[in-house]
Amino acid sequence: MSLLRLDIAGIRNIRQASLTLHPQLNLIVGQNGSGKTSILESIYFLGSARSFRNSSVEPLIANGVEECLVRGEVESNGQSHAVAVQRNRAGSRVIKIDSDDIKRATDLASLLPILVLGADTVNLLLGPPGLRRRFLNWGLFHVEPSFSSVWEGANRCLKQRNEVLRQNGPDKELDTWTRELVKYTERLDQFRKAYMQVYEQVFLENCKLMMALTNISCRYFRGWGNDGTLSDWYEKDRGIDRKRGFTQKGFQRADVRISVNGEEAANTCSRGELKVLSWAMVMSQGAMLESKKSGNLIYLVDDMGAELDDQHRQRICDYLKSTGNQIVATGIKQDSLVASWKTHEQKLFHVERGALKLEESLNG
Numbered sequence: 001m002s003l004l005r006l007d008i009a010g011i012r013n014i015r016q017a018s019l020t021l022h023p024q025l026n027l028i029v030g031q032n033g034s035g036k037t038s039i040l041e042s043i044y045f046l047g048s049a050r051s052f053r054n055s056s057v058e059p060l061i062a063n064g065v066e067e068c069l070v071r072g073e074v075e076s077n078g079q080s081h082a083v084a085v086q087r088n089r090a091g092s093r094v095i096k097i098d099s100d101d102i103k104r105a106t107d108l109a110s111l112l113p114i115l116v117l118g119a120d121t122v123n124l125l126l127g128p129p130g131l132r133r134r135f136l137n138w139g140l141f142h143v144e145p146s147f148s149s150v151w152e153g154a155n156r157c158l159k160q161r162n163e164v165l166r167q168n169g170p171d172k173e174l175d176t177w178t179r180e181l182v183k184y185t186e187r188l189d190q191f192r193k194a195y196m197q198v199y200e201q202v203f204l205e206n207c208k209l210m211m212a213l214t215n216i217s218c219r220y221f222r223g224w225g226n227d228g229t230l231s232d233w234y235e236k237d238r239g240i241d242r243k244r245g246f247t248q249k250g251f252q253r254a255d256v257r258i259s260v261n262g263e264e265a266a267n268t269c270s271r272g273e274l275k276v277l278s279w280a281m282v283m284s285q286g287a288m289l290e291s292k293k294s295g296n297l298i299y300l301v302d303d304m305g306a307e308l309d310d311q312h313r314q315r316i317c318d319y320l321k322s323t324g325n326q327i328v329a330t331g332i333k334q335d336s337l338v339a340s341w342k343t344h345e346q347k348l349f350h351v352e353r354g355a356l357k358l359e360e361s362l363n364g
């Protein structure tokens with residue numbers, strides 16, 4: 001799968017821009033504030049109808065305009081698809097794949113799986129568990145066909161159970177929703193556990209490839225105690241759940257923790273180490289997807305130069321190139337960007353104040 005063409009309108013400082021992309025490597029060079037990350041965001045928007053920088057889409061819409069629109073031509077399994085995503089300030093959204101109106105953004109994600117490696121990736125280690133659960137969801141969504149329905153079921157039951165607790169409803173109703181919730185949560189936990197078992201091996205291998213740190217561990221926490229069943233826990237917690245008016249334990253409290261020498265990575269690693277570790281987390285997810293659907297991923301690599309020494313940068317570039325996936329990478333200095341990615345074929349774009357100034361194919 002690759003993105004062949006991209007048309008951007010009304011995204012941050014980009015009024016209008018069109019790019020014909022290289023199926024493997026695309027480099028975007030420009031000064032601070034020129035619009036490099038905004039181009040990556042546009043690609044991400046095309047694959048998710050969201051921004052990777054903000055939780056809402058509104059900041060993405062260029063100042064002074066009412067809507068943003070990104071169109072793309074995607075090649076997938078030998079077929080070409082026209083994809084378009086539009087959002088306006090009022091929050092309404094139009095998604096089209098081959099002129100069909102699409103209701104669910106997950107259809108975009110299936111067609112155009114995207115992983116972002118950027119400045120905020122480190123929040124996978126430094127940020128709250130919710131980010132790591134979203135990370136887990138991304139992986140499971142792409143490799144486990146029934147994940148979405150189980151995920152939706154679990155959330156629906158949790159919401160209902162919390163509603164009963166909030167209203168101090170009758171025990172009978174609470175029991176009904178607890179039983180349903182347990183059913184979905186146990187499925188979800190099985191998915192997560194099975195995914196993490198393989199993921200852990202892939203992640204540790206990638207860490208070995210990319211950095212000198214040893215004694216790294218990656219552990220999945222399911223969101224309730226290891227002893228006893230989830231039903232037992234809900235029975236034990238009935239009083240406190242009722243008192244607080246919501247469910248304390250369950251899939252909504254799961255986490256993935258990375259530690260080094262027995263200490264949480266966030267508390268012990270340097271900034272550069274955290275960056276490599278968190279990028280390895282993301283690239284390992286890519287590898288998990290690769291094992292199911294090879295060549296079916298776009299990596300958006302934002303300003304890799306920041307905080308990394310030459311050796312780490314080189315290892316990451318070499319790894320990403322070896323995956324054969326399409327890459328769009330940004331940098332401030334053309335020379336160091338081209339030198340890091342040294343490859344036979346690539347395309348280079350220069351961006352200046354939201355406009356593409358030059359597009360060239362480089363050889364060698």
Ligand SMILES: Nc1ncnc2c1ncn2[C@@H]1O[C@H](COP(=O)(O)OP(=O)(O)OP(=O)(O)O)[C@@H](O)[C@H]1O
Nearest residue numbers: 012013031032033034035036037038059061062063
């Ligand atoms: N909604 C918006 N409308 C117009 N301009 C915006 C909007 N949001 C952000 N900008 C501006 O767009 C410009 C491009 O931002 P972007 O983050 O893409 O730059 P960049 O090239 O990645 O810079 P850096 O090298 O500093 O990371 C910035 O000047 C930013 O202030």
Ligand SMILES: [Mg+2]
Nearest residue numbers: 036037302303
């Ligand atoms: Mg940027």
